[in-house]
Amino acid sequence: xxxxxxxxxxxxxxxxxxxxxxxxxxxxxxxxxxxxxxxxxxxxxxxxxxxxxxxxxxxxxxxxxxxxxxxxxxxxxxxxxxxxxxxxxxxxxxxxxxxxxxxxxxxxxxxxxxxxxxxxxxxxxxxxxxxxxxxxxxxxxxxxxxxxxxxxxxxxxxxxxxxxxxxxxxxxxxxxxxxxxxxxxxxxxxxxxxxxxxxxxxxxxxxxxxxxxxxxxxxxxxxxxxxxxxxxxxxxxxxxxxxxxxxxxxxxxxxxxxxxxxxxxxxxxxxxxxxxxxxxxxxxxxxxxxxxxxxxxxxx
Numbered sequence: 372x373x374x375x376x377x378x379x380x381x382x383x384x385x386x387x388x389x390x391x392x393x394x395x396x397x398x399x400x401x402x403x404x405x406x407x408x409x410x411x412x413x414x415x416x417x418x419x420x421x422x423x424x425x426x427x428x429x430x431x432x433x434x435x436x437x438x439x440x441x442x443x444x445x446x447x448x449x450x451x452x453x454x455x456x457x458x459x460x461x462x463x464x465x466x467x468x469x470x471x472x473x474x475x476x477x478x479x480x481x482x483x484x485x486x487x488x489x490x491x492x493x494x495x496x497x498x499x500x501x502x503x504x505x506x507x508x509x510x511x512x513x514x515x516x517x518x519x520x521x522x523x524x525x526x527x528x529x530x531x532x533x534x535x536x537x538x539x540x541x542x543x544x545x546x547x548x549x550x551x552x553x554x555x556x557x558x559x560x561x562x563x564x565x566x567x568x569x570x571x572x573x574x575x576x577x578x579x580x581x582x583x584x585x586x587x588x589x590x591x592x593x594x595x596x597x598x599x600x601x602x603x604x605x606x607x608x609x610x611x612x613x614x615x616x617x618x619x620x621x622x623x624x625x626x627x628x629x630x631x632x633x634x635x636x637x638x639x640x641x642x643x644x645x646x647x648x649x650x651x652x653x654x655x656x657x658x659x660x661x662x663x664x665x666x667x668x669x670x671x
Contacts, residue, residue, distance in 0.1 A: 552573045
């Protein structure tokens with residue numbers, strides 16, 4: 372193999388890879404039940420739904436789409452679960468969607484506020500915005516200003532913990548490890564604290580889209596790093612004694628040879644929503660990105 376001058380080196384490399392694989396497999400054990408289904412929302416035929424989030428009662432879905440006729444570019448769309456089925460998706464309306472791009476919508480637990488990203492050129496200049504459901508409609512969104520949204524930089528994947536006290540987001544602001552890095556900021560009496568770079572999980576590439584668990588102690592996120600089973604895998608880390616643990620790959624029962632991205636953890640602790648370009652996930656074939664729902668008895 373390249374870089375190994377003799378058999379002993381190659382053997383050591385194989386053992387190292389086997390160890391990494393074992394650690395990854397441990398994340399989601401085959402001894403615990405796992406079921407997966409497509410999210411049963413009647414998306415239009417040519418829709419490419421992405422980056423889902425749901426209210427705590429599981430009855431309101433928000434996602435982004437460029438395929439449907441909206442206000443312009445990517446818009447935020449909603450669907451409600453009523454009378455035993457999901458409604459046809461509908462545009463979130465002018466309080467949220469504009470001629471610019473709106474992506475990464477994250478619902479609050481009660482489904483009455485949405486935090487999202489807006490920008491004309493998302494990778495060059497975009498900010499974190501928030502809208503609230505008032506009087507039967509979504510209010511005109513307000514910018515979450517500095518130190519979160521900073522002029523001349525781009526933000527992605529903003530999400531609040533269940534108690535609303537901490538925000539995770541990604542940014543390409545100066546001082547990071549790569550293109551986009553994960554950050555967190557805590558709510559203060561007057562706004563938000565100075566963002567902290569999550570160096571324990573950031574890479575030299577682009578890192579975005581953290582999904583916090585119900586108690587805020589577990590974070591699931593997509594990355595292109597080792598060990599890996601595909602092009603983009605999902606990983607898990609936990610807060611322990613004020614620091615994040617080393618990232619664990621969620622394993623081949625969840626990760627595929629394709630891109631597995633945009634995770635959202637259900638509030639029951641046992642459900643994971645994600646986008647995957649691999650139809651059928653494990654044992655499937657390459658296809659268009661779709662939203663999958665995974666129920667795992669071991670919990671996330």
